[in-house]
Amino acid sequence: MCLAAGVATAGGVGADVIVGDLTGPAHWGVVDGISSYSIGTTSCNVGTEELDWIAASNRHPVIGQNIYRIMDGRIEQIGQSYLKHGYFALQGTLCGSCIRSSSGGAALGVGCSDPYGTGDNGNQNRLGPKSDVDPSTGFFNWPHSQINQGGDAIFKRLQVPLAKLDFAAQEAGDVVYVGEAIYVAADDATAGNDANNASYRAMRLLPNGEDFGWNGSTQRTKPAIMAWADHGLGLNQPDPNVDIQEFDLPDDGVVFVGSNVIDNGDGTFTYYYAIENLTSDRGVGGLRIPLTSGASATSFFFNDIAYHSGEPYDDIDWTSEIDGGEVVFRSPETFAEDPNTNALRWGSLYTFGFTSTDAPIQVQAAVEYFKPLVGADAEYAADVWAPQGVAICSAADLAEPFFELDIADVVEFLRAFGAGDPAADLAAPVGEYDIADVVEFLRLFGAGCP
Numbered sequence: 001m002c003l004a005a006g007v008a009t010a011g012g013v014g015a016d017v018i019v020g021d022l023t024g025p026a027h028w029g030v031v032d033g034i035s036s037y038s039i040g041t042t043s044c045n046v047g048t049e050e051l052d053w054i055a056a057s058n059r060h061p062v063i064g065q066n067i068y069r070i071m072d073g074r075i076e077q078i079g080q081s082y083l084k085h086g087y088f089a090l091q092g093t094l095c096g097s098c099i100r101s102s103s104g105g106a107a108l109g110v111g112c113s114d115p116y117g118t119g120d121n122g123n124q125n126r127l128g129p130k131s132d133v134d135p136s137t138g139f140f141n142w143p144h145s146q147i148n149q150g151g152d153a154i155f156k157r158l159q160v161p162l163a164k165l166d167f168a169a170q171e172a173g174d175v176v177y178v179g180e181a182i183y184v185a186a187d188d189a190t191a192g193n194d195a196n197n198a199s200y201r202a203m204r205l206l207p208n209g210e211d212f213g214w215n216g217s218t219q220r221t222k223p224a225i226m227a228w229a230d231h232g233l234g235l236n237q238p239d240p241n242v243d244i245q246e247f248d249l250p251d252d253g254v255v256f257v258g259s260n261v262i263d264n265g266d267g268t269f270t271y272y273y274a275i276e277n278l279t280s281d282r283g284v285g286g287l288r289i290p291l292t293s294g295a296s297a298t299s300f301f302f303n304d305i306a307y308h309s310g311e312p313y314d315d316i317d318w319t320s321e322i323d324g325g326e327v328v329f330r331s332p333e334t335f336a337e338d339p340n341t342n343a344l345r346w347g348s349l350y351t352f353g354f355t356s357t358d359a360p361i362q363v364q365a366a367v368e369y370f371k372p373l374v375g376a377d378a379e380y381a382a383d384v385w386a387p388q389g390v391a392i393c394s395a396a397d398l399a400e401p402f403f404e405l406d407i408a409d410v411v412e413f414l415r416a417f418g419a420g421d422p423a424a425d426l427a428a429p430v431g432e433y434d435i436a437d438v439v440e441f442l443r444l445f446g447a448g449c450p
Contacts, residue, residue: 011046014191017061017108017183019199020044020094021218025179026118027211029153033162035210036154038081038122039065041181042115043108044095050107052187053089053114058142060086061185062133063121064347065158066305067203067212068224071175073239073262074272075228077305077349079160082127083184085144089114124149127156129311135279135346136194136253138186146310156309167209176231177203177212180224182347184279194279195246195254196221202235225256225276225349232260245382247367253279253346257367259384261360269356271385272301275367276349284344285370286330286379287352288430290363290422293398294389297327301353304342312340320352325422326366327354327386335371343370358387366430381430393449395426396441403449413441 011018023040030036041063045051052059063086067079088105091098094113101109108114120126128144146156169175182198200222202215215235219226225244232239244258256276261269275284291297300320307313316332329352333341344350364381372378392402398416399408416424417433426444427436 011048012191012193014047014193015045015049015051015185015187016047016191016193016196017051017185017188018044018046018196018221019181019183019218020113020220022179022181022199022201022214023115024118025203025212026122028122028157030162030210031152031154034154034159035162035165036157036159037065037067037079037212038118038157039179039181040116040118040121041065041183042092042094042113043183044113045108045110046095047188047191047193048110049187049191050101050103050109051089051185052106053086053108054106055087056142058140059186061183061188062086062128062140063116064130064182064184065121066180066182066224066347067158067160068178068180068227068349069164069175070178070228070231071169073232073260073270074351074353075225075274075349076303076351077224078164079158080305080348081158082129082156082309083133084116084121084123085126085128086116087126122157124151124156129309130345130347131311131313133184134281135184136189136281138184138189151309159306159308162210165205165209167205167207170205173234176227176235177205178224178227178231179203179212182223182278189279195248198223198278200224200227202227202231223256223276223278225258225274228258228260228274241385243383243385247380247382249280249282249380251373251376252282255280255284255367257382257384261385267357269359269387270353271356271360271387272351272353273365273384274349274351275344277344277346279346281346281371282373283346283370284350284367285334286328286368288366288368289327289384289386290365290425291322291325291327291387292361292363292389292392293423295358295387296356297322297354297387299355301351302329303351305348305350313345314340314342316342318342318350330368331370356387358389360385361388364428364430377429379430381428394444394447396444397449398423405445405448409445
């Protein structure tokens with residue numbers, strides 16, 4: 001269900017901040033082909049306890065702003081801002097009844113809302129870098145590392161290359177623009193309520209090709225990746241092929257993984273994958289998509305988002321290749337080699353893709369963490385679309401004659417299992433060959449071909 005501004009939203013136990021409305025937006029100017037914006041935000045505490053909002057401390061929310069475009073069957077992030085640091089909470093009623101905080105502006109009461117306009121969210125003195133914040137806990141040092149620093153019209157603000165904006169394409173129905181805001185707060189994270197911290201709103205590029213308005217209402221608690229499904233075939237035209245999963249990661253934050261497949265009508269298919277890292281501090285350093293036997297993959301696609309205004313991260317593109325029966329996208333270096341390499345960090349979305357001559361099948365891809373954690377998994381599995389090579393009836397149909405499960409499939413599974421072949425990697429954890437894979441093979445084998 002899509003929740004619009006003004007509709008009450010159920011929350012979690014403890015402090016629970018959401019984005020109740022996106023307002024504005026404001027256009028600040030253009031420098032060297034980069035256009036800058038800010039998006040106004042009204043937050044709501046939909047939890048059962050007050051939300052800290054203490055100025056000049058590390059006990060207040062931080063607010064990120066992003067812009068995306070949906071085109072050609074994929075979603076891409078095209079702009080991001082620094083983080084606005086909260087400083088005073090008004091006690092409004094946008095999201096329903098409000099129990100005002102007795103501490104005044106130092107906390108947001110239960111059910112209450114607080115508006116920040118585009119001027120506040122574009123105030124360079126109050127904007128701090130994302131790199132200062134652990135999104136999984138909401139912790140940051142105070143004062144932040146770039147406090148009270150100003151600059152030109154685009155410094156720290158939501159930056160979008162003008163080359164990414166196309167009014168004519170929008171009017172032709174070929175592109176949809178989307179604005180998003182996200183709040184991160186320590187008490188919200190402690191309560192385990194960080195999965196609903198982002199909301200999106202469809203945008204409308206104005207005829208001058210620089211200014212934006214809105215197209216529709218705010219979609220509460222839905223991160224921008226959800227707009228891919230909601231507007232994948234055009235504004236307010238859902239794409240039923242887009243499949244999105246949410247991952248609430250142990251001892252970390254929340255990540256969304258989506259995929260789509262487009263039949264190009266010429267015997268080829270284009271596969272797209274998007275990962276939105278909402279609040280994971282460990283981030284993402286790789287994506288591996290298994291190819292079934294004989295499947296092809298060419299014309300690799302990758303889109304990331306540029307950091308700016310003094311953030312320490314580099315912008316070198318990820319590598320892409322076929323390796324060991326998988327399409328592999330990976331950050332240029334590991335965390336051990338360079339902690340500031342181009343990883344998929346929080347509050348951002350990366351897009352991946354390739355073309356194949358093979359029709360789709362659902363498989364389990366491996367999403368690799370960027371930051372290691374002692375004793376924790378190095379990756380997790382996500383269900384995605386991928387090319388199907390030789391036509392088979394199930395993942396247990398490993399050998400000829402296909403569409404018939406027999407001893408040849410058992411022999412091939414045992415060979416693949418012993419060789420560490422991805423064809424035998426049928427169950428989580430992806431990349432490990434253990435009894436879970438054997439059990440899954442036996443289950444599939446016993447089910448037979450439909």
